[in-house]
Amino acid sequence: MSDRHVSLIDLTLAYGGTIAVPGLTLDIVKGELIALLGPSGCGKTTTMRAIAGLLKPAAGRISIAGRDVTHVPANKRGVGLVFQSYALFPHLSAFENVAFGLRLRHSSETVIRARTEAGLATVGLSALATRRPAELSGGQQQRLALARSLVMEPSVLLLDEPLSNLDARLRLDMRSELQRMQRQTGVTMVFVTHDQAEALALADRVVLMRAGVIEQLGTPADLYSRPATAFAAGFMGFENIFRVEGTSLVSDAGAVPLGFAAGAPILAWRPGGVAVGAGPYAGQVVASSFAGSHREYVLESPLGRIKADVPIERAGAALGETVAFDLPQETVWPLMT
Ligand SMILES: Nc1ncnc2c1ncn2[C@@H]1O[C@H](COP(=O)(O)OP(=O)(O)O)[C@@H](O)[C@H]1O
Ligand SMILES: [Mg+2]
Numbered sequence: 505m506s507d508r509h510v511s512l513i514d515l516t517l518a519y520g521g522t523i524a525v526p527g528l529t530l531d532i533v534k535g536e537l538i539a540l541l542g543p544s545g546c547g548k549t550t551t552m553r554a555i556a557g558l559l560k561p562a563a564g565r566i567s568i569a570g571r572d573v574t575h576v577p578a579n580k581r582g583v584g585l586v587f588q589s590y591a592l593f594p595h596l597s598a599f600e601n602v603a604f605g606l607r608l609r610h611s612s613e614t615v616i617r618a619r620t621e622a623g624l625a626t627v628g629l630s631a632l633a634t635r636r637p638a639e640l641s642g643g644q645q646q647r648l649a650l651a652r653s654l655v656m657e658p659s660v661l662l663l664d665e666p667l668s669n670l671d672a673r674l675r676l677d678m679r680s681e682l683q684r685m686q687r688q689t690g691v692t693m694v695f696v697t698h699d700q701a702e703a704l705a706l707a708d709r710v711v712l713m714r715a716g717v718i719e720q721l722g723t724p725a726d727l728y729s730r731p732a733t734a735f736a737a738g739f740m741g742f743e744n745i746f747r748v749e750g751t752s753l754v755s756d757a758g759a760v761p762l763g764f765a766a767g768a769p770i771l772a773w774r775p776g777g778v779a780v781g782a783g784p785y786a787g788q789v790v791a792s793s794f795a796g797s798h799r800e801y802v803l804e805s806p807l808g809r810i811k812a813d814v815p816i817e818r819a820g821a822a823l824g825e826t827v828a829f830d831l832p833q834e835t836v837w838p839l840m841t
Contacts, residue, residue, distance in 0.1 A: 584658030590649030757808030768838030783830025
């Protein structure tokens, strides 16, 4: 792969004697937006700190733009870092917050002014340049933190859960903002999130991590439509995941007969793939919530809780009512592990 930009080569990361990431190998392509996705504690931040040069690997190598940077200090790697808490300087204006790194570099006043103004324009904050962080909204502060990193013209920008402090509406705005900035600057972006929807919406490729190991790597479409493991399927919205034993579908709660030949040891259905209103199984509606085009039912069944999305025009069952349902072969996703 000639266009690889950041390579992690058999990278082992540890805190004291505890290994957080054992032997991670990953190539990140120049100009791509890659998302590290996974539950809390799976090693996302640890990996970011290693790329940034803030954590010395216990073993393995890191190369950026063809150069081995394993032993290169953080400030010589051309890597920008934006954390969840953006750590803006409260006593400085937006302009001076963005200019700060350039001043440290002893750039000329002309360069500082030009780059800072361009950076503020990129994130849509030109009009608020004189405000202090406290006079900006959460989203504006987030954009300011981004501008501060962008003006340093990093070749790689690392973003560690940068949107998790924002409310839902702003998060959506910032997603498209980030994508736009990434296309505009061509910077290679590594974006960390524990939010599946965010990773799928933003990234060119998603790295799903589990306990320091890559569980699955692919495009959002790959991961969403073809999760390889029960863990990946669970992360990609398959709420109903069951084991197959003989001709039965089995959960920790119980078992039901399966109506077709399984062909795999684990079967999964998305809530939208569960058919409600007819079928061989029965479940009591224990929760029902309005979700626009459908209702989200939780059915208490012999398999335990089943999540089922029912189109609004067919969602007539009352809370407490028992309904028939099916886990159809047409909507099943088979899993090997
Ligand atoms: N400073 C630290 N000292 C010791 N262990 C740590 C430290 N930071 C993280 N860990 C451990 O390393 C693992 C990975 O953590 P982290 O990379 O922060 O996960 P994530 O960012 O995916 O939530 C976890 O088990 C965590 O407890
Ligand atoms: Mg983290």
